[in-house]
Amino acid sequence: MSTTTVIDMIRHGEPEGGPMFRGSQDDPLSTKGWQQMRAAVSNDDNWDVIVSSPMARCRAFAETLAEERGLPLHVENNLREIGFGEWEGLTAEQVQQGYGDQLNRFWQDSINHIPPGGEPVPEFYRRVTESFSQWQQKLAGKKVLVVCHGGVIRMVLADILGIPLERSFTGLAVPYGCRARVRVDQSEFGTFRSMLSLTPVPDL
Template identity: 30%
Template sequence: MSLQLYFLRHAETIFSQTGGYCGELDVELTPNGVEMAKAFAAAYRDLPWAAIYVSPMKRTIATAKPLCDEIGMEMQLRDGLKEIRYGAWEGKSAEEVRQQFGEDYVQWLTEPAWNPPTGGETAVQIASRASLVVTEIQQNYPSGNVLVVSHKATIRIVLCSLLGIDIGRYRDRIDMPAASISVVKFDLHGPLLQCLGDRSHLPDELRLLPGT
């Protein structure tokens, strides 16, 4: 049996609704987000899980908790799975950032691998810290199903890194809706993407919400 990593983006927050920049801000799930987390747990509780790794933020912990409660497994918190640090952009809309930090914003849009948000992190830095967690999982669980609950930018950057996609293009090549699951299988030929951004576990009224 091969190792399969299930990357789950946290469920809905007010920022996933509005599109504002939220990295270090430790926000809660919305009521819809809570229901998304419950729906994921109901759909995936019967999968034999080897481990659950979680970013230590309120929104990711709350997303993982229903499944952990269902199956009686403790989550393993790792700072390497945190979202990108947006620095001075935290809590602001894209338009506010464009007006206040125009040059930095253009550079970040053009090449986020090496250009950070003002006072924030580059995609290269995120890939470096998140890859340490992936390596740890591979060493500790050479086979089985491991859930990784993280964030929009972080998961996209990890997937680009695993699949040989330029991490500077993570925003242009991969989408990652709230509460979506992406699956990567590790076998003799390396990482194989089996599923990307799937939300079929959500009921229609949650899956079709705008802005998530």
């Protein structure tokens, strides 16, 4: 028996405080962030289920949408953002001022140049891809919305597209409200996974 699973991943909108390295810092969405999330979905979307990161910037919108559309919601701890260690709460400019060339090294090779105290990218990749695979199997044949983070989307797409892990944070631009669609076809011939689209939210 063959099944087709369609998974839409949406990055949360802009949180209060604007762009910065957040990781495990649990800021809620700003007014603009809510607008971006609303713009990322449409009445034509007909998901069967929603899966969300536990972070407030994802979960609040996921809970609201699930209630509005009468959909089941699952909160998955392993889809939280990567931990940025000492960089959390800092803007890119502040990191550059305080840590010199470390930020540029991270962008160029995120495996060997992680933030001080940060989560190693291979460990982040492993927890995200294992969790994504588990939900993909559990929800096989359904249309799924995953509300998550830029780093999470990058890990999933790096896995599907074969992007080298050290380039995974610079190989794909995933702005606030960006939406990626993945299709998984399973049959007696095996599993075929592909990215169908990567769509930024319209400018607001």
